[in-house]
């Protein structure tokens with residue numbers, strides 16, 4: 001095995017954290033303690049997201065995505081992250097970014113914007129800047145299958161190719177964009193094939209296999225460091241609606257139930273048990289620990305204050321929270 005036992009178990013813990021954090025969100029919504037609309041859960045996609053994020057080195061940047069609460073919570077400070085989701089003054093952007101637009105330049109997670117697919121050209125710009133500054137970092141730009149049909153994605157991959165930008169385009173293909181199944185949006189079977197149009201490599205992996213995703217992204221990051229951008233597509237199935245509180249599900253519920261039989265966490269548990277490094281008592285200890293971490297983070301967020309009116313309206317502070325300065 002290429003990875004140490006510790007690394008393998010860390011992947012498992014992160015996947016469990018992602019799952020239980022988001023299950024807690026569902027519970028809190030049902031209890032009326034938080035509001036719906038913007039919680040885009042990634043239950044069912046943990047292997048894709050954890051596998052991708054875990055491949056990054058200390059100098060690498062992670063592009064924006066709106067669908068990775070548990071994953072970001074395990075990369076960032078979980079309390080500060082959760083406080084931001086609740087719009088509190090102790091959050092990463094002091095309550096101004098809320099759920100979808102959280103960033104932390106210190107942790108190399110750059111800001112998202114509301115225009116679907118627009119993160120890709122921004123990621124290329126970032127990557128080119130790193131290259132010009134002779135910095136070692138690579139940018140992993142994460143987008144959904146829906147976003148990969150936007151014009152700006154095609155422009156971004158072309159620009160990355162001709163500028164030899166140190167960037168990886170990670171397509172987190174959960175089979176549906178909002179309520180639009182992928183088959184309505186493109187005739188391409190594997191979205192990684194889009195790389196051929198601009199002369200960059202692309203690979204599609206099973207997004208329910210955390211180790212396959214990690215290895216593919218690691219290899220892509222190495223290529224990117226040498227100036228060869230590429231696409232990695234990880235296919236999985238989203239178990240929940242587009243966002244909690246939004247209905248209008250268009251998928252066959254039986255398809256989703258069927259997909260649950262291939263639950264990425266259960267699947268990885270079997271891998272670790274077969275290797276003899278995980279057992280049932282460890283599993284329950286990890287679940288309990290991750291639940292406590294998640295509940296404590298929400299308690300921290302609930303107990304924090306909202307930012308003051310003055311602070312909310314101070315544009316220079318808004319700018320600072322994004323890493324800039326108006327002066």
Ligand SMILES: Cc1ncc(C[n+]2csc(CCOP(=O)(O)OP(=O)(O)O)c2C)c(N)n1
Pocket residue numbers: 040067114115116143144145146147148174176177178242
């Ligand atoms: C240009 C633009 N069009 C539409 C939207 C509304 N919108 C937000 S998320 C989304 C679907 C995204 O699907 P996908 O890229 O597959 O990501 P997923 O939500 O499945 O993770 C849409 C249509 C938007 N934000 N920007």
